[in-house]
Amino acid sequence: MDTPHRPSASACPPVATSTSSAPAAASGKPRTHARCFALLTDFGLDDPYVGQLKGVLHRLAPTVPVIDISHGVPPHRVETAAFFLAASHPHFPAGAIFICVVDPGVGTPRGLVSMESGGQVMLAPDNGLLHLAAEARPDAVLRRLDPARLPDSQSATFHGRDTLAPLAARLAGGESLAAFGDPVLPTDLARPAWAVPRRESDGVHAAVLHVDRFGNVVLNLSLREWDWLAACRLHLPDGTLIDIARAATYADIPAGRTGLVAGSQGYLELAADKASAAERHWLHPGAEVLLEDCR
Amino acid sequence: MDTPHRPSASACPPVATSTSSAPAAASGKPRTHARCFALLTDFGLDDPYVGQLKGVLHRLAPTVPVIDISHGVPPHRVETAAFFLAASHPHFPAGAIFICVVDPGVGTPRGLVSMESGGQVMLAPDNGLLHLAAEARPDAVLRRLDPARLPDSQSATFHGRDTLAPLAARLAGGESLAAFGDPVLPTDLARPAWAVPRRESDGVHAAVLHVDRFGNVVLNLSLREWDWLAACRLHLPDGTLIDIARAATYADIPAGRTGLVAGSQGYLELAADKASAAERHWLHPGAEVLLEDCR
């Protein structure tokens, strides 16, 4: 596993988590972890929204460090945020509290949900943002948070700053998520179309989760399930058809070709060497591709 | 009030501030606060300027945390910075030292000014950047800083790094602003045209302070003074005329219409639901609109 306990010598206050673990259960006391906040939003960094969220966190939990995953999720692109969270959380310490705010329906009464796993806590709207992370952690505890038990909202329009940040600070201070919501099943949460690739008679229908700065195209094909895929015929949204094969690194893709790489992010990527696969094939988050004759 | 004292258990060194407060005066000793630096500039994040400013702060005050409000203020747009500061500082802890650098005249002998209020300290050029924050805090102590008493400048072109950062570090280390400048009246500071909406016979002339990532248009109409405004006829810079009404949230604005929202930032905003009010009406920071028949 990628998230060992942090060493005990730490600047952060250790805090009890409500998830049980075998060693902790054996010793009869809850496992404790040093805390940090990890932020994931579509706020961008030009507006003062992220700064205000951090101001509140620092005011309420001044000793807990804050780390940005990204604030550059394209506005309202939940699938990209879900991918960022699933790809990033294994690199963070146990004890991390993830505050995720990407929501086309902000300001409306959409519910908040939480996930606890391996000492980490994730807070997000119930719009599928937790799906890819939860899928990889069958042991995770999922909860639907009860608006009546959440910190007061001063503002109908900025839940991240006024509800999620104070909630996260209270969790970092030792309160349990059990005080804010009851467990639900994974099937109780929102599950958008991009959450799972569809196997049909004509092949596998996959969705684009993200296009990165270098033009690499991340598909919703996790290495956990799809690492066996060596080659296929790919139907692109513009009607063209190309043969693609796996390459060990970006540099191993022949010039002018598009390859399939097991990138560093845990999902299969369409990529080109020193070129943008996304621009070459007009791909963007939300697009669908069909993989035929997978082998 | 939104900025209570931080709890005493903190990683930051408590520091005396020169502003007096009733409880502190009663107990006969100065109030102390845990310190943090909050940064607000138009430097962007691509160049190394923000990193160098943080390097200096960390070299001179290694235990004081640094929080970014924004470095994405449009170049030289003082009204946007003034709005960011006014909207953000209430969410930061007492003890925060705000370093604000947005200045069309950098490198010229424009003066620096400071504001102290509620345990917070703000440092900025005398170009109106402090105006909106000062307006909301009639108890604030304003000072004009004396160049002869400021830390040496190694460079004629980077005051933020070479003068403001060392000054902020000395304040965090316990020095008083009184050592660097004498008090002035609010009317002694620069007061640009966008600072106050103008009421004239034809209506209220308001200015655009900011257009956010989602296309919401922030006007210089603070909720403190303008929350009563329910509807009006709006004259746009391109000559068109629209009727607008208040909406409780962005989602409550009828499709295709532009509404007036008491946003999360303390000012009235022109907004549209899942659309950019700024693009629809060609609005940008610095533009003026006329509100007729306000009711």
Place this chain on the structure above:
Amino acid sequence: MDTPHRPSASACPPVATSTSSAPAAASGKPRTHARCFALLTDFGLDDPYVGQLKGVLHRLAPTVPVIDISHGVPPHRVETAAFFLAASHPHFPAGAIFICVVDPGVGTPRGLVSMESGGQVMLAPDNGLLHLAAEARPDAVLRRLDPARLPDSQSATFHGRDTLAPLAARLAGGESLAAFGDPVLPTDLARPAWAVPRRESDGVHAAVLHVDRFGNVVLNLSLREWDWLAACRLHLPDGTLIDIARAATYADIPAGRTGLVAGSQGYLELAADKASAAERHWLHPGAEVLLEDCR
């Protein structure tokens, strides 16, 4: 010198460095410094790559603060990164560990190199990224790192997260660079064309290292060597010829003219007052200019 020892009262753990210093040698024990990590990449801030790198650093070295120099280096522009590092490191504390990842050949077996000077440590690919910093520090110890001795790489495609971050954490924890690689001479490292201006019979051929947010054009003419330059005739890539002269600040450049400024970054810059010298003359990183009749 610009990087004094940090005061001993610090949140960061003091750590031995392998560079010797006169006072330390005299007292017979290694010099210790408080640590921080400084990051310089071309990853951008939209993707989750920087967040993952920070997650790993925080997991392995939770008490060491992290400061961003920039993640906005244009993709694969090594000269810009080299300039950012040379211009920034003097403002950081002794004890800073710089993690630099800008590499057109990532994923290929290019070597990693290190530099130790004044208590600071720099880690980078061997592509010239350290050149400008090393040039200014003839006392620096340079090493070629041995892949066989570096932390395991989980991924062929993300060396920054999987190799450099764990290495930096081990250095912050007290391990010596001598355990990871042997010293080499400056002439053993890659030295690209932009590293040194060429003096030829027709004048001085200089390269553009960077264009900043305000359109200022940084040339590879360090003030250390070129501060005497008062005026010259400049041949631009588009064939035009202009006379340029030094100005003390950007505001001192006559309107409509392009001037030469000893900017705050330690290198000569082509600049205009409230205008973009880069746009005016179609200059960009990698472009070359010829300075004739320098005086």
